[in-house]
Amino acid sequence: MDRLQRLTLNGFKSIKALELELHPLNILIGANGAGKSNLISFFKMLNEMMAGRCQQYIGTSGRAQSLLHFGPKTTPQIEAKLEFEVENGVDTYCIRLSHAAGDTLIFTEETISFQQTDWESPRTDGLGVGHQETKISETAKVGNPTAKFLKYLLDRCRVYHFHDTSATADVRQSCYVGDNRWLMPDAGNLAALLLRFWEEGHAAYQQIVGTIRLIAPFFDDFVLEPDQSHRVILNWKEKDSDRVFGPHQFSDGTLRAICLATLLLQPEDELPKLIVVDEPELGLHPYALNVVADLFKKVALHTQILISTQSSSFLDSFDPENVVTVNREGKESQFKRLSPRALDIWLDEYSLGEVWEKNIIGGGPH
Template sequence: MLQRLTLSGFKSIKTIDIELHPLNILIGANGAGKSNLISFFKMLNEMMAGRFQQYIGTSGRAQSLLHFGPRTTPQIEAELEFQVENGVDTYHIRLFHAAGDSLIFAEETLSFLETGRVVPRVDELGAGHQETQIIKAAEEGKQTARTLRYLLNRCRVYHFHDTSSTADVRQSCYVGDNRWLMPDAGNLAALLLRFRDEDLGYQRIIGTIRLIAPFFDDFVLEPDISNRVILNWREKDSDRVFGPHQFSDGTLRAICLATLLLQPENELPELIVVDEPELGLHPYALNIVADLFSKAALHTQILISTQSSSFLDNFDPDDVITVNREGKESQFSRLTSTDLEAWLDEYSLGEIWEKNVIGGGPH
């Protein structure tokens, strides 16, 4: 589990040092900085895929990533501590502003502190490189690098907001692209086909979708001659086959979330990061999705942001992190049940948030 994150100099985040739980819910006003924390994990995803410089280019260059630009903040520094079976693995990076409004690694360090020891084993990966060296170190057989590469690769950000007619999730995909769910669910049909054929919780996913969309019967997943499959489906009491373009945006997002959270436990990412999963969902569907997140947190780690007070009602205060914009920086604070005990006797957590008792609001 990712037990601690320290981050400084990234977008609106001047500095944070926060302990993470199995389930973490970010709440805050628009522009407070919730999405900036999530975009840090997106940057990590691209970094571990060897696309760090590409990510910088498509994100508005380094000036958009550094806290109020390179003149104010010349570097980004981050440290992620993972609790593993026999100790703590730590990944530390320092990214410095460079020519061409880019970022380079001024420092990249891996360490492992074995349980019962006081001095960690440290691997320095050098400085001045444009892409992470953890991939090379892992391929050379360094154990700490292999473990951390695996963990960082499995901290995955999912974004199901694009359900337009041209979105990948509404198009056909190659049946072999089914190892894990893509960040935009572009291979959803291929993954569901594998779950169905290998009996990997497919019926549980179907049953959950029926709770959210009672008209839904089942998917019709039939690869064509070029080994591509599309998300066709049937309605209850009908033989007619519908295409993915006939799903509403909210229903399609709910299907993506159900598939993500109900996949086999051994295939779940180490950390699931989702920005505003409530988008386009009916309040009843929201309660079902919230329950899916809570149950998934028994087997993996969850980090989500929300703007919905009714969605928030499904969680405990200890799961919640409020995000407030104080001047030019985002401040992150975890709630505690004991501090809200008197309020919770009369109000739900969402109502307390709306009353601006716990922060994370526009006032």
């Protein structure tokens, strides 16, 4: 399985220096303000960068001063290196984003490299300096095999954020039926994606419906019928009733659970290479939380997972080696993976969530 093996990140928000080995399943746990969401937002920036919207992301994030660790006077540049384990070696993507006039960031380094398993040194290509948007896409288009495969991997490191379930949220509105290639970060095209799964007879559709019934026993099935303008909305029906309900009649927690079930139960060949989710426990009943935790563990057999959480009960569903604690030490966020052996004595008597609440493993809530 192609996966992100190691991330090195320097100078980004509260992350002064980070070198993190990533496993198939990674759970970030820490107090408010520790820096969990800052790591998540780096992957959000990466998503925008790969879509050619780096400058737009910088502008909407409070300009470069908000992204550089304690501002440009303290930290003039952000450096990142992503090392992907692939079938026959390691693909690496390196960037340096430096502060520039207008309180923005420009690329002062962008390199790609491939280290084949039996080679002594990697094959490295520089993509230039001084540009405002990544050049990996155009390098891939001219036939560079490393750029092509790295672009494929980077495009599939996807961040999802299902917090907005308000009355005006996109997930509660209609969407174009053709917008169904993959799930949007906010699940705004959820109805179109589920309609495609149903029309193509994917087993995933029935698995999604079955999982929702576990979480919401009143739920029977979706009623996904495009209108004359080729738009579809997330209508549904209740058990033992012919009445059709709309998406506004789902509770916030139920709607978030539907988003998570669809994300994690989609066909294996459509899964992102890395799924990043910020606080998936928000608004979920404890039983629903257990169901969602099981889904994350199962999907981690097929793709890589990175989650941030503040829920001790959610943490109980995972093994210590899956957990990375995040602590704020002075002005810096520190990330540390748990050692199962060091916790053996504690875990004989307490659950992992209880150990966290007692502040024994760091990243504690107080």
